[in-house]
Amino acid sequence: MNELWIVDDDRGVRFVLATALRDAGHAVTEFTSAEDAQRALRRNPPALLICDVRLPGADGLALLRETKAAHPSLPVIVMSAFTDVATTAAAYREGAADYLPKPFDLAQATAAVRRALSESPQADTAVHEAIPPHALLGESPPMREVFRLIGRVAASDLNVLITGETGTGKELVARALHEESARRARPFVALNTAAIPAELLESELFGHEAGAFTGAQRRMAGRFEQADGGTLFLDEIGDMPLALQTRLLRVLAGGEFYRVGGRELIRSEVRVLAATHQDLDAKVARGEFRADLMHRLDVLRIHLPALRERRADIPLLAKRFLATTARKLKLPEKRFTQTALDTLKKRDFPGNVRQLENLCRRLAVVAPGATIRREDLDEAEARAGTPVAGAALPWESALRGWVDAELAAGSDDLHARARERFDRVLLDAALAAHDGHRQNAARALGLGRNTLTRKLGSSRKSLDSKK
Secondary structure, eight states, X not given: OOEEEEEOSOHHHHHHHXXXXXXXXXXXXXXXSHHHHHXXXXXXXXXXXXEESSOSSSOHHHHHHHHHHHOTTSOEEEEESSOOHHHHHHHHHTTOSEEEESSOXXXXXXXXXXXXXXXXXXXXXXXXXXXXXXXXXXXXXXXXXXXXXXXXXGGGOOXXXXXXXXXXXXXXXXXXXXXXXXXXXXXXXXXXXXXXXXXXXXXXXXXXXXXXXXXXXXXXXXXXXXXXXXXXXXXXXXXXXXXXXXXXXXXXXXXXXXXXXXXXXXXXXXXXXXXXXXXXXXXXXXXXXXXXXXXXXXXXXXXXXXXXXXXXXXXXXXXXXHHHHXXXXXXXXXXXXXXXXXHHHHOOOTTHHHHHHHHHHHHHHHOSSSEEOHHHHHHHHHHTTOOOTTOOOHHHHHHHHHHXXXXXXXXXXXXXXXXXXXXXXXXXXXXXXXXXXXXXXXXXXXXXXXXXXXXXXXXXXXXXXXX
């Protein structure tokens, strides 16, 4: 039988809550002030303490601080009729296991007690374990192969193409290649080519002279100059406009370039690492990417597996993200139950490692107790508007119905037709939402402006051919 303490100057609250907890099989001792509870704590602490925030004399937060200082593993549940953001945040910051706003449902209160009591600091999923210093984590066979390739390729100084779905950690691989190379003491410069408007991308890469274009009030060094002697990482290289691909090819071949609007020949010796989530071979076949540039970039290739292809790494990553978030935000440490970790391993995470990291950040902040359970996962995903894995969205169900009907009718070329309609709906919706402004629409879709323009052209040609 667990010994529980209730500290509240309201006799009615003490009576109702104590009765419910005794009915649940607990032994309960009642206190009317923080000072009385503090004196008793020095003799024999309980299994769990429940205290009100507003008490005569010392308040509940002071009692919480003293309790956690003397008994760090003793769970404390704070309750208050005057719930506000500052008080709630202070309670969690001081280490409260849970916060109950008055009036509370007795079932809610007993559930909070049950959850807090079941938390064990000695649980095998605790996050007190040593955390590897390197940003890249993984013990699965696919990740061991990635680590092996990084070790072999890092010192070679050759250009590398890093492929993988969005959110798999391609920039982390690029940074690891730089840190393990002889260039580690020189700059590592990263540029997402899809995030820069096409008309500014050339200036970002090669710099510009003062007066080269409207708004160019002074000379600016480009990323190639900034990375001289080091590593230049070009993310989402598949979205680079064709005209700029030609100039990039010349720089890679000769190591020389001119700033935009300049006449001075600039030399820069850099190692180029490029990344993409797209199929560059297919883009080359469609004439959307230069074959000779791809061969320059794709001297060596490292492919990052999707998280669903390395499920064994999910517990390791989740515990790492939870621990680092707690340290960064100065929050109490939390840990996963084995059931929660098993649940995470079964989920697909279409956003890959980035999606898992964001989920763990939310859990570190909003999960009510120090132990994260399966129901906490569902609640955190619901807060983010993320559907639980396995539940099809309405448009996915409609798509499946269309595919089933077409297959039953003996139709072919379904992938191309579905892709065409998918792009058309996305483009039309994004342009409508941004009043026809292509740059804003492209940014909302995560595309380069040139890519959006090309897709619009392809869509119109397809429509014309069907008239």
